[in-house]
Amino acid sequence: MAEVVKKATRDAYGETLVELGAEYPDLVVLDSDLAGATKTGMFRKAYPDRFFNCGIAEQNMMGIAAGLAACGKKVFASTFAMFAAGRAFEQVRNSIGYPHLPVKIGATHAGVSVGEDGATHQCCEDIALMRTIPGMTVINPADAVEAAKAVRAAVKLDGPAYLRFGRLAVPVIFDDSYSFEIGKGVQLKEGRDVAIIATGLLVSEALDAAELLKNQGISARVINIATIKPIDREIIIAAARETGAIVTAEEHSILGGLGGAVAETVCEAAPVPVLRVGVEDVFGKSGPGAELLKLFGLTAENIAAKAKQAIALKNS
């Protein structure tokens, strides 16, 4: 078996910004003293005149991003998810979302896989927060390939977008031929008994879960939802109708994230059991990222177990 190549989505973000810097002379990148960690430091090195460090002042950074965008700049503003979606929520809502300015928020270090920094830095609420802002596109790429393509797609978007990246190196599951489109889910595996709808780094776990289920004679469909808003209703409703049972999987609170978005869609259009794998309404804690994912049940094993529960519910 070939060795699994791993890469953090934040690395793909930084590399793609550098590429885009050459293509878009109007591209400006902001950070708030985390350029090394968010990987915007790569852009800073390549285009120092178009990189601005706002200091540890995320709220002001979002406002500056809005002002730059109002003057025609293509802006990426980066910090950790906790501070982009959390601390600066209202700035993102009122200065960027409400006037629908084309600011792209590159939020890194999302979820518990941040690791040792612990709960204060492990944002598991950002998808929920960002997807309630009208007109905000929310994208959570599954791997480095998808992350790069998402950044390229976002720069062309005439409106705000929140892009969610991770700290941890995660398996690369797509190759360069992978075609990414904002708002489109992708079926990665056909299956009839249950559909696993996953986002971000849980997509590779979902694929592993489908293998585990296959060995137990269960046919699981696997769908990757990178764009959480606008969500791909079609692929979700088809999954509900054709499999009759759904499990969602995300490195985010079970409240208001992908699980919430899928449940809302399914409840209104094709009600079937929807079970959620995610962080169970608790704060994170310190530890190695990969071990925390296991601790919080963000694993193929847990997804497979939930899938069986969902099938049992469907048949009850």
Added chain:
Amino acid sequence: MDDVKKRQLSITATKIRLAVIEGTYHAKSGHPGGSLSIAELLAVLYFSHMRIDPSNPKWERRDRLVLSKGHTAPGLYGALALRGYFPLEEISTLRQINSRLQGHPDMKALPGIDMTTGSLGQGVSAAVGMALAGKIDNADYRVYAILGDGEIEEGQVWEAAMFASHKKLDNLCLIIDNNNLQIDGTVDEVCSPYPICEKYKAFGFNVIKIDGHDFEQIENALKDAAACKGRPTAIIQKTVKGKGVLFMENEVGWHGKGPNQEEYDLAMKELREQLAKLEEAV
């Protein structure tokens, strides 16, 4: 500044005040006090100082104005309407369903609004972003932001000040409307932002203190700001909240409510008399 120009600006400021009362009366809500206190400032900015073209509100080379104290939109709407951005009659639709004149300025709805504001402390950051864009592009437009003295209690205001000074944004001019009142009382009672001048000086600004009801002082301060190189300017203008309508002056209760019929009649009578006197003198 000659007397003719002063009188013209005075007429404009009074017309802005009439629009403020007209709008907040029809809306039965809104913020007359802080709109009235910036009438002279708006008159100078829109009728004398700023490089703008009402027929081309998105003109790239225009000077920008961000009303960071967005709740005083009635004043800004009055100035914009009088300058020809939209019909003055629209003032009476303020805060109504389907009006372009939202309770706080909406750049997507109304021509002439350079930034959507309303949540205090946020507009000034956007103004900083606009000034930064001007520097990146080597453009010669200037960016103005009007802040309330209560508004500067917001921490974001000082994040913005730190950045503007750090980046030497001399194309940025903040005007702090020091009318000394906020919703819950006088600013020094609620949570004193004083001394304001010293704070901005400490943040590296060129600080100019003026009487915000004196046209000449306003114009000179704006010119001094434009001439100052290497650092942003903060103009601290001392004003009277509710200025021009006697029963509203220095009354904290007129921060955020619309006049009733009786109050409207009284205010309009007072302002129309002021206007008649000024026009008579021309």
